[in-house]
Amino acid sequence: MPLPPFQRLVDAYWRDVARLAHALMGGDEGDDVAQQAWTQAYAAYPSVRSSANLRAWLLTITHRCAMDAHRARRRRPTPVDDGPLHASAARTPAAAADATLPDALLWRRVVALPDRQRDAVLLRYVADLEHRDIARALGTTATATRRLVSDGLATLRRDLT
Amino acid sequence: MTSELIDRLRAYPPTGHPPSFATADVAYAVHDTALGRMLLARKGSGPLVASVFVTDSTVEDRTLDRLASAVSPRVVRIPEALDDVRRRLDDYLAGGRRVLGVELDWALASPWQRVVLGALARRVPYGARTTYGQLAAWAGRPRAARAVGAALGANPLCVLVPCHRVVAARGALTGYAGGLAAKALLLDLEARAA
Numbered sequence: 001m002p003l004p005p006f007q008r009l010v011d012a013y014w015r016d017v018a019r020l021a022h023a024l025m026g027g028d029e030g031d032d033v034a035q036q037a038w039t040q041a042y043a044a045y046p047s048v049r050s051s052a053n054l055r056a057w058l059l060t061i062t063h064r065c066a067m068d069a070h071r072a073r074r075r076r077p078t079p080v081d082d083g084p085l086h087a088s089a090a091r092t093p094a095a096a097a098d099a100t101l102p103d104a105l106l107w108r109r110v111v112a113l114p115d116r117q118r119d120a121v122l123l124r125y126v127a128d129l130e131h132r133d134i135a136r137a138l139g140t141t142a143t144a145t146r147r148l149v150s151d152g153l154a155t156l157r158r159d160l161t
Numbered sequence: 162m163t164s165e166l167i168d169r170l171r172a173y174p175p176t177g178h179p180p181s182f183a184t185a186d187v188a189y190a191v192h193d194t195a196l197g198r199m200l201l202a203r204k205g206s207g208p209l210v211a212s213v214f215v216t217d218s219t220v221e222d223r224t225l226d227r228l229a230s231a232v233s234p235r236v237v238r239i240p241e242a243l244d245d246v247r248r249r250l251d252d253y254l255a256g257g258r259r260v261l262g263v264e265l266d267w268a269l270a271s272p273w274q275r276v277v278l279g280a281l282a283r284r285v286p287y288g289a290r291t292t293y294g295q296l297a298a299w300a301g302r303p304r305a306a307r308a309v310g311a312a313l314g315a316n317p318l319c320v321l322v323p324c325h326r327v328v329a330a331r332g333a334l335t336g337y338a339g340g341l342a343a344k345a346l347l348l349d350l351e352a353r354a355a
Contacts, residue, residue, distance in 0.1 A: 005225040005236035007189075010179060018177025031177055038180035045235055106169050125170035157166055 001051045006042060013055055014038075017062050020127045024066035024119070026111050027101065033069050037062040056133040063123060063137045109159045117152035124149050186233035188242035189225070191215060195254040196343040199319070200224055201243045204232060208266035209246060212318050214339035224317075231268045250320065256354050259287045261321055269317035276300045277312040278322045285326045288351045292330050314338060320347070 017037055022030030041061050048057065101107050110118055116138060123134040135145040187210065189202035200221055202211040210232060215221050228236050252258050267275050280299040285291045293306040293313075300309065313324040319338055325347040329335045337344035 002226075002230050003234035005187075005229040006185070006234060007225065007236055007238050010237070014179045015175055015177070017180075019173055019175065022176045023173050034177050035180050038182075042182065042185070042235060042237075046233065102174060103169055103172065107173075110170075121170065125167055126173045128171070153163060153166060157163065160166070 003045065003048060003051050004054075006045055009041070009054055009058065010038070013058050016055065016127065017058055020059055020062050020122065021066060023110075023122045023126045024063065025069060026107075029069055029073075033065045034062065036065045036069075040065065053133070056129055056136075059123070059127045059129060060133065060137040062127075063119065106156070106160065109156050112159075113152050113155055117148050117155065120145055120148035121152040121156075182237045182239055184242065185237035185239060186235040187228045188237060188239040189228070190238065190240040190243035190247065191221065192240075192243065192247050192250070194250060196320070196339050196346060199250075199339075201246055201250070202228055202236070203243065203246065204266055204268075206242065208264040209318065209321065210266040210268050212250075212321050214319060214343070216338075216340070227269055253320070254350070256350055259354065263321060265318055265321060267318075271312070273300075273308065274312045274315065274317075277309050278316060278318070278324070281313075281324065281327065282322050285323060287323075288354065290326050290328050290332075290348070293327060294330060296327060310336075323347075326351075 014034075018030065018034045021034035021037065024030075025033055037058065041058055044061075048054070110121065113121065119138060120134055123129045123137060124131070129137070131142045131145045131149075134149075135142045138145065138148070140148075184205055187202055187204060188206075189200060189211070192199050192201055196214070198215040200211060200213050200215050201209065202224075203209045211224055211228060213220060213224050225236055246263055249258065249261050249263060253261055267278075270278060277296060277300050281291070281296060284299060293309045294303070296313075297303050297305045297309045302308065309327075313327055314336060316322055316324045316338065319325075325337060325344045334341055334344050334348070
């Protein structure tokens, strides 16, 4: 199967990429990460070998761009007037939950999850990816992915009761 | 409990906006003209590679598929990249210019189409008309009027390569990809200006 015109991917999946980018970034910088993901996807597109599962391919790139953004954010010096609260939050990839979200309590808890549990939970339920695709994005096995997701859910369930 | 939690996770709200691209291997726009809706595509900021009438949604999909396989899969809708071409086309259709002055690319044309459409573009100027038989003779296959009709019917560069100037031997307008009304409008425009 030949690759479809790139615009068809944009039309079909820009909402999915934007939601995942925002969720992974805790709302902050989500737009930048989504745009970076599309720019990288555009650059890599001609060398894609199979047109099967282009959605998972795009969302994996989105995840990688979010990780890069977190890494860059950690390298940036924290402005002094942001105070200690911001500095400690910067340890976790998603520095803060978007307070404007409905269900803000839940998303604060998601942000507080250990990095890999949070990524696994978001890739599973916000991005709606299969375990084997999540495993590829996280560089692990499908079995380990299932465990990350169920551990993440267990932590959230405990925190929310 | 878990399923309720999963539903809440799945309910992360819609957000963001579509990505923007400054350029692409193939940039296209869908443009409403005096003749109807048209899809215009160019190679990056280079020559025009498609100008077709979008008479229904399948035409747009099929044209984008053909561009993806014949030129590059990096086909992106970037209306601004076609601003200059759109302005020229609008101007042309309003009678404000006789030459579009847009460089053309034949990537979507078959070898036979290149012969037929090439002869048409070279030999039939603004305001003139020709016939399928005459075009077949110019193409070196005088008895191939029907094959000429097929080549014109699938013209990937409508208006710019003037297949509207080809009429039946007795002068009837016959078919046109953009509809007979569009063909009549183009010929009237040229007759008035000539």
